[in-house]
Amino acid sequence: MELAKRARQISPSPTLAIDAQAKKMQAEGMDVISFGVGEPDFDTPEHIKATAVEALNSGFTKYTAVAGIDALKEAIIRKFKEDNQLEYQPNQIVVSSGAKHSLYNCIQVLCDEGDEVILPTPYWVSYIEQIKLAGGIPKLVEAKESNGFKLTADELRQAINPKTKLLILNSPSNPTGAVYTRKELVALGKVIEEHNLWVISDEIYEKLVYDNLTHVSIASLSPKLKDLTVVINGVSKAYSMTGWRIGYTAAPPAVAKAMTDLQSHSTSNPTSFAQKASITALLGDQEPLNLMVKEFVKRRDYMLERLNSMSGVICNKPGGAFYLYPNISAFFGKSLGDREINNSTDFAEVLLAEARIAVVPGIAFGNEENIRLSYATSMEKIKEGMDRMELTLKILK
Numbered sequence: 001m002e003l004a005k006r007a008r009q010i011s012p013s014p015t016l017a018i019d020a021q022a023k024k025m026q027a028e029g030m031d032v033i034s035f036g037v038g039e040p041d042f043d044t045p046e047h048i049k050a051t052a053v054e055a056l057n058s059g060f061t062k063y064t065a066v067a068g069i070d071a072l073k074e075a076i077i078r079k080f081k082e083d084n085q086l087e088y089q090p091n092q093i094v095v096s097s098g099a100k101h102s103l104y105n106c107i108q109v110l111c112d113e114g115d116e117v118i119l120p121t122p123y124w125v126s127y128i129e130q131i132k133l134a135g136g137i138p139k140l141v142e143a144k145e146s147n148g149f150k151l152t153a154d155e156l157r158q159a160i161n162p163k164t165k166l167l168i169l170n171s172p173s174n175p176t177g178a179v180y181t182r183k184e185l186v187a188l189g190k191v192i193e194e195h196n197l198w199v200i201s202d203e204i205y206e207k208l209v210y211d212n213l214t215h216v217s218i219a220s221l222s223p224k225l226k227d228l229t230v231v232i233n234g235v236s237k238a239y240s241m242t243g244w245r246i247g248y249t250a251a252p253p254a255v256a257k258a259m260t261d262l263q264s265h266s267t268s269n270p271t272s273f274a275q276k277a278s279i280t281a282l283l284g285d286q287e288p289l290n291l292m293v294k295e296f297v298k299r300r301d302y303m304l305e306r307l308n309s310m311s312g313v314i315c316n317k318p319g320g321a322f323y324l325y326p327n328i329s330a331f332f333g334k335s336l337g338d339r340e341i342n343n344s345t346d347f348a349e350v351l352l353a354e355a356r357i358a359v360v361p362g363i364a365f366g367n368e369e370n371i372r373l374s375y376a377t378s379m380e381k382i383k384e385g386m387d388r389m390e391l392t393l394k395i396l397k
């Protein structure tokens with residue numbers, strides 16, 4: 001007996017794999033500092049937790065409407081209006097079990113067998129597997145480091161052919177932290193409109209933007225782009241609610257309906273009391289978020305300076321999310337003892353074995369020359385980790 005082809009072609013999430021390896025070493029008593037994590041290190045704010053407790057105590061523990069409760073949809077509609085100048089109706093909003101689930105549903109309903117999906121590299125790890133699960137063909141297009149890891153309108157135009165169905169955009173980006181400007185999105189938007197492409201715009205890091213940059217949703221640039229775009233967002237990253245599993249989409253009504261129907265036969269409604277808590281997250285006190293943003297900026301600036309001071313490491317200054325994505329290709333051909341470094345995985349393995357720091361090799365995101373370091377960890381650990389990395393790089397020959 002064999003597993004289905006669908007199952008055989010899935011690769012496990014490489015970011016989770018590194019984290020698991022680091023955790024295993026920690027469990028064995030080793031002092032490993034992990035820069036592999038993909039979630040904020042802050043606790044969920046108390047006022048959000050309190051809402052969930054109240055909901056539980058009041059018996060809000062049963063099935064809800066498949067696409068989410070009305071009050072949460074209203075809160076989401078308000079968020080889109082205030083933050084993104086986008087007007088949606090309740091039948092355009094679908095709440096799912098995390099933004100990853102929203103993406104899954106969306107790709108399932110938009111992508112047919114054999115459709116091409118344009119995916120700028122470096123890409124977040126789950127997009128490519130989700131495209132393949134839908135029978136689609138990932139069309140990888142390099143978003144050049146020299147352009148801040150952002151796809152240009154010309155590069156997009158060149159990647160389009162009659163089989164192209166969909167483009168996936170992620171700003172601010174995981175893994176690079178790149179934030180597209182309005183001007184860059186307008187240029188991409190023109191090409192998208194010319195070719196009538198569907199766009200999935202993953203805006204999960206919307207609230208984590210720095211240096212007076214502003215997040216712009218491509219859906220807000222024109223009525224036509226709004227009709228072509230599915231906006232993905234959620235509470236995981238902005239409100240330190242990764243474990244609560246609430247994500248949401250805003251989409252044209254037909255897409256939202258199809259996603260709801262799919263969800264009705266798979267997971268049904270997202271967790272009832274987590275939905276209630278998400279209303280508080282979106283409409284309640286935003287001070288914990290503001291404090292988190294301030295702390296992230298401090299850490300980013302410190303880590304960036306440390307990395308760029310290491311000979312051979314070159315790192316762009318990212319405008320958002322909580323990752324740095326330095327280029328480490330200058331170390332290819334060097335070795336530590338009998339371990340030669342020829343790619344991003346070798347580099348990450350040497351760092352884990354020698355410096356006891358965990359990073360994610362760029363190949364997990366489709367590019368070999370870089371590694372991803374998350375700064376969603378304490379300043380103390382960042383300092384210690386940077387010291388160790390610096391020492392290790394110095395002994396490479």
Ligand SMILES: *Cc1c(COP(=O)(O)O)cnc(C)c1O
Nearest residue numbers: 098099100124174204234236247
């Ligand atoms: C974390 C992340 C998600 C998933 O968020 P969840 O709501 O926790 O499922 C989606 N997209 C990107 C780019 C992410 O980094």
